[in-house]
Amino acid sequence: MQTDIDIIQIIGSAGLMVRLVLLLLLFFSVTSWAIIIIKWRYIQRAFKESNNFTEYFWKSRDLASVYQKAKQLSGCPLARIFRIGFVELRKVSQVDKASARSQGDSAMSVHISGSENVKRALRRAINSETTRMTQMVPFLATTGNTTPFIGLFGTVWGIMNSFHGIGARGSASLAVVAPGISEALIATAAGLAVAIPAVIAFNHFMQKIKIIESELNSFSADFLNIVERDILSLKGN
Numbered sequence: 560m561q562t563d564i565d566i567i568q569i570i571g572s573a574g575l576m577v578r579l580v581l582l583l584l585l586f587f588s589v590t591s592w593a594i595i596i597i598k599w600r601y602i603q604r605a606f607k608e609s610n611n612f613t614e615y616f617w618k619s620r621d622l623a624s625v626y627q628k629a630k631q632l633s634g635c636p637l638a639r640i641f642r643i644g645f646v647e648l649r650k651v652s653q654v655d656k657a658s659a660r661s662q663g664d665s666a667m668s669v670h671i672s673g674s675e676n677v678k679r680a681l682r683r684a685i686n687s688e689t690t691r692m693t694q695m696v697p698f699l700a701t702t703g704n705t706t707p708f709i710g711l712f713g714t715v716w717g718i719m720n721s722f723h724g725i726g727a728r729g730s731a732s733l734a735v736v737a738p739g740i741s742e743a744l745i746a747t748a749a750g751l752a753v754a755i756p757a758v759i760a761f762n763h764f765m766q767k768i769k770i771i772e773s774e775l776n777s778f779s780a781d782f783l784n785i786v787e788r789d790i791l792s793l794k795g796n
Contacts, residue, residue, distance in 0.1 A: 576720075580713030580746050584706055588753045591702045594695045595760045601634070602767045605692075608635035609774060616641070622648075636692070636771055637778050640684035644782055647680035677786050681779045688775060692768045696761060703758035710750020717743025 612628065612635050619625050626645045629638035721740055 576716045577713045577742060577746055580709055580716070581749055583709060584746075584749045584753050587702045587706050587709075587757075591699055591753065591757045591760070594698055595756070598696060598760075598764050602692075602764065602771070604634040605636055605771055606767075608632045609637045609771070611635075612638045612641075613774075613778070636688040636775055640681055640688060640775060640779060641782065643684040644677055644681045644779070644786075647677045648786055650676070674783070674787050678783055681783065685772070685775045685779060689768070689772055692771060696764050696768070699757045699761035699764070703754045703761060706750045706753040706757070707747070708750070710747040710753075713746025713750075714743045717746060 612632050615628050616625050616637075619628075622645060626642060629635070629642050629645075632638040718740060721743060
């Protein structure tokens, strides 16, 4: 006796609305899995390259060589914010050279404004990296929140059609009721099958993104300390 559920046969005998619901769920499933694969590879690369860059940064005392290293790590958020901060720091250094003949008070104001410029550049870079990391991730939350209800809608619609067919036939035997209900319930099962991986992936990615964001803020603070220390030492000289 065959007891396995023939999903293809059930979908083939389902009504038009249930098929449309299943097609919509298929779209959500394919899109969410594509996002999961893309973001998983992106975050894995970000962690790997960030560790390499951090190790190189603290071993090297030459920011110019660190900048060249950062240019090679295209998938590293830390390297990208360092490049932006370093470029802004070079602009500040050029302004310092141009104002070298100015009076002491004027030079001090240039140093302070230069440090603030680097800080603002780093903050903009962190916001840009956070936006980059969270791109497409909210779609996973949308998938997890909506697909169970989409599947439930297909189920309700299918059961309505089943009961309508029962009324038309005037028979309520199990043989009449069961096929229609099984066709309807597959929509709910499909909705849950789409939602569960999306919710798990969303929570996982958001946790990893928070870790990277924390590392960006910590690195930004350390880089600013180095910049301000160098500016003060140059001013002292």
